[in-house]
Amino acid sequence: MPAHPGASTRIDTRYEKEAKAMKKEGHPDYHFITVVMTDGTEYQTRSTYGKPGDRLVLDIDPKVHPAWTGGEGKSLDRGGRVSRFKDKFKGFV
Numbered sequence: 001m002p003a004h005p006g007a008s009t010r011i012d013t014r015y016e017k018e019a020k021a022m023k024k025e026g027h028p029d030y031h032f033i034t035v036v037m038t039d040g041t042e043y044q045t046r047s048t049y050g051k052p053g054d055r056l057v058l059d060i061d062p063k064v065h066p067a068w069t070g071g072e073g074k075s076l077d078r079g080g081r082v083s084r085f086k087d088k089f090k091g092f093v
Helices: 013-020 081-088
Strands: 031-036 042-047 055-057
Parallel strands (some): 031 055
16 A cells, blocks of 8 residues: 555666665775784685785784783882872871
8 A cells, every 4th residue: 555645656666776776986895814813823804904815913812912801901000100199198098
């Protein structure tokens, strides 16, 4: 049933094809690259990085970085701001 009286239920395929047509200049060039993890393992993935066949060598990766592994970051303060702050306000409770 039409949405309102007088509306056509026929789909105009000419406009449908134009709406689905994609412009070539608007899409990035995806190609395969090799990603090298910090432990030396490699895998291939599609990317817009570099040229086809390039290698992306990572300095950090999800296998070892505390942001992904849930490890604790330790702050080593050797007489810096934190120590000075604690010394200044150690009697304040």
